[in-house]
Amino acid sequence: MENSWQQKLAADEIVLLDGATGTELQRRGVPMDRVAWSGAAVLTHPEVVREIHEDYIRAGADVILTNTFGSTRQMLEPAGFGDHVEAINRGGVELARQARDNVGEQAVSVAGSISTEPPAFEQNAYLSPEEESAAYREAARLLADSGVDFIALEMIVDTTHATRAMHAVLETKLPVWLGVACRKTDDGRIVSFDYPDLEFAAVLDALIPMGPNVVNIMHSEIGAIPEAIALVRERWPGPIGVYPESGYFTKPNWNFVDIIPPAELVTEAQGWVEAGVRLLGGCCGTSPDHIAALKSAIPQLEAARST
Numbered sequence: 001m002e003n004s005w006q007q008k009l010a011a012d013e014i015v016l017l018d019g020a021t022g023t024e025l026q027r028r029g030v031p032m033d034r035v036a037w038s039g040a041a042v043l044t045h046p047e048v049v050r051e052i053h054e055d056y057i058r059a060g061a062d063v064i065l066t067n068t069f070g071s072t073r074q075m076l077e078p079a080g081f082g083d084h085v086e087a088i089n090r091g092g093v094e095l096a097r098q099a100r101d102n103v104g105e106q107a108v109s110v111a112g113s114i115s116t117e118p119p120a121f122e123q124n125a126y127l128s129p130e131e132e133s134a135a136y137r138e139a140a141r142l143l144a145d146s147g148v149d150f151i152a153l154e155m156i157v158d159t160t161h162a163t164r165a166m167h168a169v170l171e172t173k174l175p176v177w178l179g180v181a182c183r184k185t186d187d188g189r190i191v192s193f194d195y196p197d198l199e200f201a202a203v204l205d206a207l208i209p210m211g212p213n214v215v216n217i218m219h220s221e222i223g224a225i226p227e228a229i230a231l232v233r234e235r236w237p238g239p240i241g242v243y244p245e246s247g248y249f250t251k252p253n254w255n256f257v258d259i260i261p262p263a264e265l266v267t268e269a270q271g272w273v274e275a276g277v278r279l280l281g282g283c284c285g286t287s288p289d290h291i292a293a294l295k296s297a298i299p300q301l302e303a304a305r306s307t
């Protein structure tokens with residue numbers, strides 16, 4: 001049987017994702033690890049992780065992402081959690097499934113989140129290529145074995161590490177969501193969120209041909225999104241999602257400054273839907289209030305589809 005997100009996309013309906021998990025943990029008092037960020041919270045604060053999932057399901061999310069963004073061996077081992085990689089990845093899926101059971105929304109899908117982030121977000125701290133690929137394969141296998149409905153690659157900002165991760169997650173044979181992150185430079189170019197010299201289009205050209213099921217513009221600046229959608233659309237006829245960030249990061253903490261009000265997110269989302277976007281949610285800085293606002297606006301957003 002198809003998952004409900006696939007049925008909704010087939011019917012040209014809007015699929016609602018959750019909002020931030022990592023920054024929401026921080027907002028609820030869970031300290032962010034300097035090396036693995038939110039990666040160990042499944043082990044250290046499972047009840048808060050489950051509560052956040054439950055809140056997003058109650059807000060109306062069709063899809064929730066496991067709190068495993070920072071849970072590859074690449075991030076967990078240098079943070080001192082190398083012996084817990086399996087427990088954290090399996091536990092992350094279990095908490096999401098428990099949340100779904102607790103709220104009683106069995107149609108909600110659970111996505112296994114994997115990022116290509118290096119420890120402490122230090123770009124010179126990646127493992128060797130072989131070890132790095134093995135870390136992505138390990139995470140993908142653990143998430144798949146634990147029963148995720150599909151894999152969501154997140155924070156894809158380059159071509160080298162991203163292609164390693166993409167190869168690894170495709171081996172699971174599960175559907176794959178490609179989450180690419182961009183920003184706009186002062187001179188108006190759309191570039192990788194982390195590498196201002198790398199055109200966003202180059203990331204898309206390297207990854208889209210590998211065969212994702214959905215392309216999400218995630219953890220990106222709201223001001224960059226209309227142009228990013230156009231760049232994706234030129235290259236990708238399939239489903240496009242948007243889940244932006246709001247606020248800014250100072251390692252290892254999020255700064256909840258100038259967070260977009262939920263009603264303004266709805267207004268922005270209307271334009272994205274008009275441009276062809278069918279999956280909506282939030283990344284860092286957003287909360288269940290943002291997802292609830294989008295949920296309330298689904299009729300209005302779906303009315304914007306054909307315009």
Ligand SMILES: [Zn+2]
Pocket residue numbers: 218219245283284
């Ligand atoms: Zn984010």
